[in-house]
Amino acid sequence: MNDDQLLRYSRQIMLPGLDIEGQEKLLDSRVLIVGLGGLGSPAAMYLAGAGVGTLVLADFDRVELSNLQRQIIHRSADIDRLKVDSAAAAIQALNPEVQVESITKTLDSDNLPTLVETVDLVVDGSDNFATRYAVNAACVAARRPLVSGSVIRMEGQVAVFRADRPGEPCYHCVYPEAGEAGETCSETGVMAPLPGVIGSIQAVEAIKSLVGLGQPLDSRLLIVEAMTMQFRILRLRSDPKCPVCSAGGSVAPGTPNTATTAGLIP
Incomplete structure (x- = not known):
């Protein structure tokens, strides 16, 4: 690192367990952020500020007026602009050292596996189950860590799925397909x-996973109830019949697989 980098990241380098070696890992890292909305916005900004070397931004949508209430990476002047372009400009203004790659095509089971193989970690800020399932399947196939987040109304969730480690649960283990697949913030509010x-917690967990710092939310689900400001953590277990990460079997569509969660941590 040069002198400017040492100064820029000095407060982070001071952290025990991160230091210069951890910062260099971040500078060498590539992270895919799926969705530049309410979750992807803060995640992208904090990962850029923290010095993640390359951010791959994926979103085909354009900025709308109703987005600006929560999608803080965009501005009023960005309305009708592609979200990846708006986000890239904000990231470059914050930290011009970060390399930004933009993807505006729809992500699906055909193009995601190749894309995920090119990165070290995926942050999923998408707002629909179809994309989440496709991202999860690609992470399992490529053996890449997945930092998953979701938010609706006054509730939020974060989990880290370690597809790079054998025997760990994946997103599909916890949420078999169907359920409330059509429910979004545009319909219920947030x-x-x-x-x-x-999104900020997702950024924290991504940094911890990339550096090997502390105890990430590996195979654990953090549930935030903002109305009462209560935080809960559930331990997650792999589903031996998961059609995505197990050797065989299938899971019928239905409600979240509560059989895969155990032990509420106070």
């Missing part, structure tokens, strides 16, 4: 700061 809270 408080403006809550996606910022969850």
